[in-house]
Amino acid sequence: VYCMLWYLRRVREAVVSTQSTGTNADISVAVATDNGLITPIVFGANTKGLKQINSAMSELKEKASAGKLQPHEFQGGTFTISNLGMMGIQEFTAVINPPQSAILAVGAPQRKLVPADNENGFDVSNVMSVTLSCDHRVIDGAVGAKWLQALKGYLEKPINLLL
Secondary structure: OHHHHHHHHHOHHHOEEOOOEOOOOOEEEOEEEOOEEEOOEEOOHHHOOHHHHHHHHHHHHHHHHOOOOOHHHOOOOOEEEEEOHHHOOOOOOOOOOOOEOEEEEEOOOEEEEEEOOOOOOEEEEEEOOEEEEEOOOOOOHHHHHHHHHHHHHHHHOHHHHHO
C-alpha cells in the first residue's frame, strides 16, 4: 500500500472514483477469508506513514478474517491491490470494485534470463507481472499507462522511494 502511494502521488489523475474526485487515496487490499474475498480500505492512506499503514492493514485483515468488518470499512475506496502472486499465480486480470477507479493485479515473481552487457550476454533476474484494470469513465488508458510507467520505475529502482 505504501509503495502504491508513491505512484499515485506521481499520477494524481488516478486518485478518483466513479463517485468523486479528491485528494485522499483510499486504498483497498484484497483479503481472502473463509467466506470469500473482501477488500478492506485504508482510508486516507496518502496521509499515513509506513508504520500506520502496516498497523491499519493488520487490524483490517484481522477484522476481515473474523467477519467483523463494518460496511463502511469495505465499501467505497479509490483503488484496490490484489496480490495472487503470494499464491503462486503468475498473472491474472482483476475486476474493478465499483465505485473504485482501478485495480492492480500483482503476480508472482519468476526467475528469467534477461539480456545484459556482461561476458555471458545475460543475467538471471526476478520478473513479475502486474496488470492494471481501469474504469475508463474516470481513468483513460493514457493515465493508466502513465501510472504503470511510474510503478515500473519504482519497482526497477526501489531506492527512488527514499528520494
